[in-house]
Amino acid sequence: MGPPGCAQNAEDVKLARTRSRIEVSAVRDFLYGGRELWDEHTEIANVVSEDPVFDKAQRPYLIRTERYGNSLKMMNRIQQLREEHHWSSREYSKACSLLDEPVAVDLHDMAFAPVFMAQASQPLLSKYGDLITNHGILGCYLQTELGHGSNVASLETTATYIPDTREFEIHSPTLTSRKWWIGGLARTATHGVVQAQLVLPGGRMIGPHLFFIQLRSLDDHSILPGITLGDIGPKAMDGYTAIDNGFASFDHVRIPKDHMLSKFAQVTDSGQYIQPPHAKMSYGGMVYIRAQIASRSGWTIARAATVAIRYATVRRQGNRGEDGLERQIITYPSVYNRLLPILSRAYAFILLGHNVGKVFSVMSERLASGDTSVLAEMHTITSGLKALSTNTSTQDVEVARRALGGHGFSTFAGLGRLYANNLPSVTYEGDNFVLDQQVTRAAVKAYKNFVSSKSPSESLLSPSSLYLRLLLKDDTNALTALISWTNPRDLVDLLERRALCLVQHHVEHINDADASADQRVSRAVTESFAAAQVLVFIKELPAALAATDASIITDLLTLYLLTTLESALVDLLSFGLPPGDSSPGRSSADPTSSLRAAIKNLCLKLLPESIGLTDAFGFSDWELDSSLGVYDGRVYESLWDKAQTEPLNKMELPPGYEEHLKVLLRRGQKLAAKNSAKL
Amino acid sequence: MGPPGCAQNAEDVKLARTRSRIEVSAVRDFLYGGRELWDEHTEIANVVSEDPVFDKAQRPYLIRTERYGNSLKMMNRIQQLREEHHWSSREYSKACSLLDEPVAVDLHDMAFAPVFMAQASQPLLSKYGDLITNHGILGCYLQTELGHGSNVASLETTATYIPDTREFEIHSPTLTSRKWWIGGLARTATHGVVQAQLVLPGGRMIGPHLFFIQLRSLDDHSILPGITLGDIGPKAMDGYTAIDNGFASFDHVRIPKDHMLSKFAQVTDSGQYIQPPHAKMSYGGMVYIRAQIASRSGWTIARAATVAIRYATVRRQGNRGEDGLERQIITYPSVYNRLLPILSRAYAFILLGHNVGKVFSVMSERLASGDTSVLAEMHTITSGLKALSTNTSTQDVEVARRALGGHGFSTFAGLGRLYANNLPSVTYEGDNFVLDQQVTRAAVKAYKNFVSSKSPSESLLSPSSLYLRLLLKDDTNALTALISWTNPRDLVDLLERRALCLVQHHVEHINDADASADQRVSRAVTESFAAAQVLVFIKELPAALAATDASIITDLLTLYLLTTLESALVDLLSFGLPPGDSSPGRSSADPTSSLRAAIKNLCLKLLPESIGLTDAFGFSDWELDSSLGVYDGRVYESLWDKAQTEPLNKMELPPGYEEHLKVLLRRGQKLAAKNSAKL
Structure with missing residues (x-):
């Protein structure tokens, strides 16, 4: 039994529950969109929360490279579980949303794949659709650049059509044209969809269009020629730590003509542009x-x-x-x-x-x-x-x-x-x-x-x-x-x-x-x-x-x-x-x-x-991962237990005691002694 | 020369400076409270910014124990510089404020020392004043507890007077009475000032008072008997990372009677309470x-x-x-x-x-x-x-x-x-x-x-x-x-x-x-x-x-x-x-x-x-430490340079590629191949 203060905490929350007139399970089902969806949620939450791969306890103590490495482990495990449990794509999405850690595959699932599926031509879909669905390739969505964000029309990356070889040449002409902030790009993605200014023969600029591109070898994950990739560095307030938001520049990289996502707009072999039926058709995503x-x-x-x-x-x-x-x-x-x-x-x-x-x-x-x-x-x-x-x-x-x-x-x-x-x-x-x-x-x-x-x-x-x-x-x-x-x-x-x-x-x-x-x-x-x-x-x-x-x-x-x-x-x-x-x-x-x-x-x-x-929101303690929000109200015990996991508490002496702290204290003691000798 | 985009950045900020009519140096002196204070600021900022100990470049990549160890190094170095340059206490404070990293000694300087100096009796001041000023001992201010913050009157830690030995017994009766959040307490401080309920013989409760207490041995920094100390764990959004905010509990720890800070309120040898002249006298701090x-x-x-x-x-x-x-x-x-x-x-x-x-x-x-x-x-x-x-x-x-x-x-x-x-x-x-x-x-x-x-x-x-x-x-x-x-x-x-x-x-x-x-x-x-x-x-x-x-x-x-x-x-x-x-x-x-x-x-x-x-605020690039706020306007070059320092970019393959990412991709490729074989 805990000390009196915590017993009171438990008593307080218990009493509050007794006094509340609401039928928690009924309201919960309502919020989840029906009992079935709540049951589905519970089932998946149980699977995920019991798996040690998704344990959250050590996360606050890992550096970014470790958090990133850990996210790959999670991505792999969640995919295994999906297959083991035959999860539907809705169930799989639910499982991902429970990880409480934004990871690179989220960008594949929520940005890259939907755009590809909605806008790729049928032949491209046949070739890559299954690979994408099964995570046989992992993609990212390369839109924003170092110099441009919301103003898509001014993006600088170009995709120039070369009729001779029926290819597009993807190119980054300036420092500011580097793709930047792209989730999953730095170390994870093998492929991507690039927003680039379509340039037709004669230099005619058509405006931004989407192109499918391979970034890394599927054999050894090495970066393909002409492409420079990297991570843009840590994010503010320790947010999105486990995602490898990246940069990329392209040095005249050639891709086949059918890698343009051409369900709406197209370019003919000779380099004629065929307009989409509705200018904003592609905004659906x-x-x-x-x-x-x-x-x-x-x-x-x-x-x-x-x-x-x-x-x-x-x-x-x-x-x-x-x-x-x-x-x-x-x-x-x-x-x-x-x-x-x-x-x-x-x-x-x-x-x-x-x-x-x-x-x-x-x-x-x-x-x-x-x-x-x-x-x-x-x-x-x-x-x-x-x-x-x-x-x-x-x-x-x-x-x-x-x-x-x-x-x-x-x-x-x-x-x-x-x-x-x-x-x-x-x-x-x-x-x-x-x-x-x-x-x-x-x-x-x-x-x-x-x-x-x-x-x-x-x-x-x-x-x-x-x-x-x-x-x-x-x-x-x-x-x-x-x-x-x-x-x-x-x-x-x-x-x-x-x-x-x-x-x-x-x-x-x-x-x-x-x-x-x-x-x-x-x-x-x-x-x-x-x-x-x-x-x-x-x-x-x-x-x-x-x-x-x-x-x-x-x-x-x-x-x-x-x-x-x-x-x-x-x-x-x-x-x-x-x-x-x-x-x-x-x-x-x-x-x-x-x-x-x-x-x-x-x-x-x-x-x-x-x-x-x-x-009625139905959050488990594992989902909330908050000492102050524990279901049983024993908040102080939880804070106490968590504090014991801090690595500093496992060191007998502080790191740097001998070299710095002791030196500082000794010098101060000598100075003080000198002063008092003077008196 | 940088690419065109960045030359334009530099041009833009230069032109803006030309157009501004303000006399930057005059307004700057005004904001700093006079030319002398600006000169003082510059001089100290130069010393600190040129010292490699205060280099900020690696901070985003260090884990907390490293950031803490680094802070001890900084604390020691800044004190050395203070002595070398014969800084006044104002100059020393200025130097500390420039570190752009809250460190444990800040709590010594801004909370512990002022309270001690203002409220200790003359004998206690004579004994410890010089040690405190010279950082021969380092203190912390133990007020808040796990269960109580702003309501000081309800703090649970007790200081019971024992007339026989003329001592106070400091004690933490409950889990919630543990001192908590105390900056510098976990690993740095050797001493502290504790807020505790004064209890007089016969159990008479007088309310919260301050007591000076030694926490660690000055020989080997070991924790003194009866005291439990530790770190409360990391803070939200990576804030205050380098400070060892700590917890402490006291198990009937005895301190001499003259360790009560008794400039205002006092206890006689026999255990009589002498009220301060003004109930709120001690609020000055x-x-x-x-x-x-x-x-x-x-x-x-x-x-x-x-x-x-x-x-x-x-x-x-x-x-x-x-x-x-x-x-x-x-x-x-x-x-x-x-x-x-x-x-x-x-x-x-x-x-x-x-x-x-x-x-x-x-x-x-x-x-x-x-x-x-x-x-x-x-x-x-x-x-x-x-x-x-x-x-x-x-x-x-x-x-x-x-x-x-x-x-x-x-x-x-x-x-x-x-x-x-x-x-x-x-x-x-x-x-x-x-x-x-x-x-x-x-x-x-x-x-x-x-x-x-x-x-x-x-x-x-x-x-x-x-x-x-x-x-x-x-x-x-x-x-x-x-x-x-x-x-x-x-x-x-x-x-x-x-x-x-x-x-x-x-x-x-x-x-x-x-x-x-x-x-x-x-x-x-x-x-x-x-x-x-x-x-x-x-x-x-x-x-x-x-x-x-x-x-x-x-x-x-x-x-x-x-x-x-x-x-x-x-x-x-x-x-x-x-x-x-x-x-x-x-x-x-x-x-x-x-x-x-x-x-x-x-x-x-x-x-x-x-x-x-x-x-006119007079910030140097070193002070701001912001790629987007660089004086010369070359923001994109700065972002680019900084990104190159990310440790992920120094690894050929992502951490966990072989064990997790490759496994994930291969499995997906097999599944896709199986599907297409079925067709």
Whole structure:
């Protein structure tokens, strides 16, 4: 038995579970998309977590080369397990996502293979498809360069067609044209897909296209002639440590003509260019990757929320109550006011992820049948949600980490690692600032189309611009009187109205826009879309869950809407939308009070359910890998046990004691003795 | 000569320097507090940067035990240099601050020694003072425990007085009472000052007091009997890697009675307690440490601003202009709108730091002469500024890092390291959320005192509550008409008025306060104080600098005030303060537009000065240690050179190729072959 302090921790979390009314298994199945998917998750998690290859205990103590070596071992083992257990590709993806360590093969599976499969010609597919699926070759996706990231049109690598030999010559003309940041390129990948400027005979520049290229020998993994490869070095905050993000330059490297990914655009033998049917046909891949991100962000927030809420439930600090115990920190307003909104966003983004997945499937089918009209809408929704959800998850993980107090800065708390590995998501797959511009541009276009339409009606509106329906109503002031902070419909109306005001104002001032307009408009439009979806989820809850669970999750999603409104207060107030009266001179009245009071009340109502709501994420201790988030609440024992694994604790004397520390101390002692002799 | 792309980089930064009108050396001297201090800085920076012991190139590749061993080497060397060069303690501190690596001796110098010197009795000082000054012993400050951080009153470690032997017995009764997070404790320190509950004969508990204790033998560094020491393990995001933050437990360890730090409180031989003259007399140390933080935060922001502004000046991306070049990214509104406000905060906090230093000296003198009335004000100002400046610096470093785009995630960009080492500042020396509570409590008290005063006048107000002077004026509406975004006085008035509104409202609703009230009130009060100080700086500028420089820095500080107002818009709008008209129904007018336009205009005006304003921070390339912030602008060459130092690039084949990667590839190739044989 542990000392009294820890027994109390265990007691606290146990009691919290007893008090929570939520049916954990039912809500968990709902979050996983059904009991079957939860069972699948459990089965795979058991296999992976019991395998010593995936043990996480030593990771914090390995240097990068060791972490990388270890990742190869993991990649090999996970593939063995896939074959042993006959995992489907969904099951295999699930297993990879459980490793809690981004590895090179992720880039093969999520970037290289999908692009190749979607855009290679049939002969190329026949030759390499099976090799790719079975990891007989490993690929990477070579897009960004040292000098260019989001601006694909300005990439410098060239692919010049040589009609004589029917080859392309891949070349890196400058230092800045070196491919850079490419995951898996430095040491792992044998092949790659290169984005390069297509140059036709006579020097005609066609713009960026994709080319399949072999990088290393399949015999001995040696680098092929004309290619220079290397690792770009370690990443910030110890993130993505095990991935060999690499650089590459090409010195007039020849590849066969049929290595151009030519499902859409083609070059004839003589060097004529054949345009793709739709200029943006090849963007499907990027949209697909982005579509996954909302859901992933939701689960990232869920991890942080679980750790922080469990710890805040067992951590006691402050004056002692009548029971002789200090107060559980989760009962402090400044703590629950940070953690419950995070929990609500985890639920909202996970559910949004489900939905985007469904919408994406429908749209993909239409796209496959040649209907490219859906591309713009898909692009807007996935761009907006990608920017919103990654900005949010990055921020929420850090807010949760800070709520852990001092111990949050320990590696063993687990949230530093989560933050570092999540952080590049704000930049990759489209820098969020660039995506905001595109979302805003689409919103302006949708607005102009709608107001110039001869017979505007709600049926003309796509989901991303549904808020424009408010233009059809003449009720500008109706809302003011009717708003209720407990009615989700009102909250959504308000968020839609805010989106409309911002877009309208932006259209009117497009030529003298302020410097943050794109960010604010994009956020307002995307939050309006998300809120409308959340309202749909709320309506569907009673059919999916028992009454108590449905009601609790309705409250949680209402908290999501309320805190979204709170973060939108500047917009609401500046456009004279409720909350309340803010006329000049009323300096002692704060019209935002009622919103904040509603948030506080809802937090207090949800507080007893917070442990159940986090348990419903279904994370095992192995998955969370956090001393502060252990299921049984024995956080201090866990921190203590982990500290014993630190290599410094296995050394009798500190490294460098004799040469440095002893010398320093002795010299100081002599000086002090000399001084005291002087006295 | 480098390739064309890089020559252009060098050209861009050179041209930017030519265009900047600022007199870099004059502004630099101003920021350093005078030419003498700049010269001192240069001299010491030269010594340290040229010494191979402080070479930074290998740090990213060392594991923690190596980084720690290396830190001992640095500690020994810096002390040698101190003696060789006869550095004053200020010069020595400067040298330590340049190491860009938090090391254990920092805790000796900044926590252990000041507390010991301020609170030890004269006999103890005579015995150990010289040893401490000369690093003949190294100390740590043992306050936080596994179970308790900010709530010092609940610490569990006991110091029980034994009258028979005139000793104290230091004891750790529980797992949670173990000292934890103590910098330098695990492997470095020979001695420490322990916070422990004083227990007198008969079991009378007196509360936490400080005791000096020896931890390790000075002969062989072995741990003394009854003491268990160890390292708590690695820290999040690779921060504070080289420091051996430790744990300790004490098993009835006896120390002599005169090892209690008894300058203020004492215990007689028979076990009677003698109270200190002022209950908070011993808080001076904490206040001193916090007083340094505003300035340190300012310089942290300065580093991030320098890196990001230099990179944004040479990075080109987007459509090509008439000169055939892409656009410098700093000219994009979404970029300069992020970076120039950061620059303004660097200046504001550096200058605030100077000022707090001066105020602190005056207050210290009064305190030394027994006048403890100043303690409360010192506590409020330093707590508020500590919370504000560390929240700001943490955020600004990350905003700057994101403005670097993809390359910002490279270790070589330097901002990840800056972020990780700065991050604990939001938690240590008082968790910011706890400090906010204290600042708000002080503001409520000041308000109540003032309004209940018989003859309230401005002279009664301390600097932290100067905004209460607005209560003396009957001009609630006067401001509305008069506001000018270019007049700093108006901006400060508005920030003071906002503070007053928030405090008033909070006092009126103290029993139904919302959950974030403490944070908002504390921020408003502290920003009001900071703004009033900034106004003083602006007035003093013409005497300190030439007209052009003074005018540019006035603009920069005005930008600080404007962006502070922008971040306060919810408060301003909700209390009906300007900007403008926000009455319901005016849905297409945005009253915040004029403020945002003013910010944009000022940013555009300052843009050509941004390189000069960052050069004036005087950072050498060695100090910044950032490939993206190199002085000559050759960022891509620097990234390239750094990448060559990655150990993975020195291995012919990846570690684990034969055992794992080759096995994986071969198996996949066989499977693919089997499939194609089937067809």
